[in-house]
Amino acid sequence: MQYNLFSSNQYTFFCLSSGSCGNCYFIGNGDYGILIDVGIGVRTIRKRLKEHGYDLPNIRSILITHDHLDHIKSVGTFARRYSIPVYATKKVHHAISVNRFVKEDIGASRRIIEKGQPFQIEDFRFTAFDVPHDSHDNSGYFIEFGTHKMTLATDIGKLTDEMTPYLTKAHHLIIESNYDEEMLRNGRYPYHLKQRITSGLGHISNRQTGEFLAENCKNHVRNIWLCHLSSDNNSPEVAYETVKKHLIDKGMVIDEKLQLHVLERNKLSPLMKF
Numbered sequence: 001m002q003y004n005l006f007s008s009n010q011y012t013f014f015c016l017s018s019g020s021c022g023n024c025y026f027i028g029n030g031d032y033g034i035l036i037d038v039g040i041g042v043r044t045i046r047k048r049l050k051e052h053g054y055d056l057p058n059i060r061s062i063l064i065t066h067d068h069l070d071h072i073k074s075v076g077t078f079a080r081r082y083s084i085p086v087y088a089t090k091k092v093h094h095a096i097s098v099n100r101f102v103k104e105d106i107g108a109s110r111r112i113i114e115k116g117q118p119f120q121i122e123d124f125r126f127t128a129f130d131v132p133h134d135s136h137d138n139s140g141y142f143i144e145f146g147t148h149k150m151t152l153a154t155d156i157g158k159l160t161d162e163m164t165p166y167l168t169k170a171h172h173l174i175i176e177s178n179y180d181e182e183m184l185r186n187g188r189y190p191y192h193l194k195q196r197i198t199s200g201l202g203h204i205s206n207r208q209t210g211e212f213l214a215e216n217c218k219n220h221v222r223n224i225w226l227c228h229l230s231s232d233n234n235s236p237e238v239a240y241e242t243v244k245k246h247l248i249d250k251g252m253v254i255d256e257k258l259q260l261h262v263l264e265r266n267k268l269s270p271l272m273k274f
Contacts, residue, residue, distance in 0.1 A: 011145055011274040013172065016040065016048045018154075018227045019265035022070050025152060025174065027124065027143060028054070034121055036063045036141060036152055037071040038078055040266070045074065048268045056082060061111075061121050064088040065154060066135035067095035076104030087111045087119070089128065091137035115139060129166050132157035134201040142166040148274055149220075150174070154228045157201040159212050168216045172274070174263070175213070177226035177243060178203035179233040187233050203228070206239050210246030218252060223272065227263045236262040 012033070016024040022040035026033045026049070033054055038045065046056050062084055065071055075096060078084045086109050088096070093110055096102055113119055118127045123146075128139040133155045140153035140163065151170035153163060167173060184194060184205075196202050206226075213224065226239050240262050244254060254260050263269050 011148060012052070012271055013150070013274070014052055014271045015174075015225070015227070015263045015269040016045055017266050017268075018263040019229055019231065020070050021231070021266040022073060023065075023154065023228065026052075026054070027145075027150065028058070029123065032058050032060045032122070034061045034063065034124060035059055037065055038062055038074040039068075039070040040073060042074045042077050042081075051268055052271045059084055061085045061087060063126065063141060064092055064096070065131070065140070065152075066133060066138035067092050067099060068135050068155070069099070069101050071155075072096055072099065072102060076102045076106060079106040079109035080104040083109060085109050085111050087113050087121075087126075089113055089115065089137045089139060092139070095136035127166070130160075130162055131155065132160060132201055134196070134199075140166060142170070146274075148172065156204045157199065159204065159208065164216060167212075169220065170217075171220055172223045172225075173213075173217065173221055174225045174227050175209055176204055176228045177206050177209040177234070177239045177262075178228050179205050179230045180235075180238050180242065181205045181207055183238070184230075184233040189232065197233075203230075206234065206242035207246070210243040213243065214246040214250035214252065218250070221258060223259050223261065225261045225263050225269075229262070229265060231265055236264055 010029045014026050017040045023037040025036040079086050090112050115128045125144040127142040131138045131140045143150040149170050150172040151166050152174040154176045156176045
C-alpha cells in the first residue's frame with residue numbers, strides 16, 4: 001500500500017511519559033496522531049497533548065507494546081469511552097482482557113496484529129517485532145512515514161539479532177537505557193529484583209545501549225532518544241554521558257546531524273518536527 005508523502009516538517013514526535021511511572025509516545029503530523037502505549041491517566045494525556053497543540057479527538061489509534069500496567073493503564077478507557085482502535089498482538093490483547101487493573105473492555109476497538117507483518121494506519125506504516133521481556137509478547141515498532149524510518153524499542157531484556165535490523169535502519173530511534181550498572185549493583189534493590197532486571201528478560205543498561213548504538217548505528221541515525229530510565233538506578237545525566245562516551249569513542253559526533261536526547265520520567269518532552 002502506498003502512503004502520502006508530506007514535507008519533512010509536517011511530522012511530529014514527542015513523549016508524554018517514560019519509565020515505570022507510565023509510558024506514552026506520540027507520532028503524528030499537524031492534523032492527527034497515534035499513541036504508542038497509554039500507561040498514564042487520560043487526564044494527564046489530554047493535558048500534555050494540549051501543550052503541543054493536540055487533543056483527544058486528534059488521536060486516531062493506539063498501539064500497545066505489552067501488557068504491563070505502566071503501558072496499558074488507560075487503554076480500556078480510550079477504547080470504551082472514545083472508541084479509538086487499539087492495535088496489539090493476540091497474546092497482548094488476551095493479557096489485557098484478564099488484567100484486573102483494566103476496568104473497561106476494549107471490545108470492538110480491538111485490532112489484532114502479527115509480528116513481522118506491516119500494517120497501515122493512514123500515512124504511517126508499522127511493523128511489530130519481538131522484544132524479549134518478562135511480559136506477554138512484548139513488541140517493538142518500526143515505523144515508516146514519508147522518507148523517514150523510526151524505531152521504538154523499550155523494556156528490552158536483551159538486544160537480539162532479530163531486533164538489530166529494525167534498530168539499525170532507523171533514522172530516529174527511541175531505545176531503552178534503563179539503569180547504570182554500578183548504581184544497580186550498589187543500590188537498595190533486593191537481590192531478586194536485581195536478578196530480574198539483569199536476567200535477559202528485564203531491562204538493558206546504559207552501557208549495553210551505548211555499546212550497541214556505537215557498533216551498529218553509525219550510518220543513518222539522526223536522533224536517538226533514551227527512554228525508560230530507572231528512578232533509583234539511573235539519572236538523565238548519567239544515561240546521557242554514558243551513551244555519549246560510547247558513541248564518541250567510536251568516532252561518532254553529537255551535533256546537529258546526530259542528536260542524543262533523554263526522555264525524563266513522567267515528563268512531557270519537547271516536540272520534534274521532521
